[in-house]
Amino acid sequence: MGAESQSTSIKLPRALRQKLRDRAIDKVKQDMIHAGRSESEYSDDDLEFLIAEKEKEIWSGIGWKGFGIVALLLGINIGV
Numbered sequence: 001m002g003a004e005s006q007s008t009s010i011k012l013p014r015a016l017r018q019k020l021r022d023r024a025i026d027k028v029k030q031d032m033i034h035a036g037r038s039e040s041e042y043s044d045d046d047l048e049f050l051i052a053e054k055e056k057e058i059w060s061g062i063g064w065k066g067f068g069i070v071a072l073l074l075g076i077n078i079g080v
Contacts, residue, residue: 021051027054
């Protein structure tokens with residue numbers, strides 16, 4: 001599902017960015033299933049847009065404090 005996009009202006013560790021992206025991809029796939037559509041019905045650009053928007057949605061739902069806790073649980077120090 002497309003190349004990695006930067007969903008925030010903050011440089012996050014690669015492992016966290018990948019986990020965020022993977023979660024966004026899973027959520028987009030779930031949304032498509034609920035809508036009764038398949039991945040092939042979307043262009044690559046549309047899929048990339050949907051994933052980027054879902055990344056932003058996930059990021060805004062986590063917030064800095066929650067994100068720091070998740071990072072600590074994953075053993076990643078991001079200085080929060």
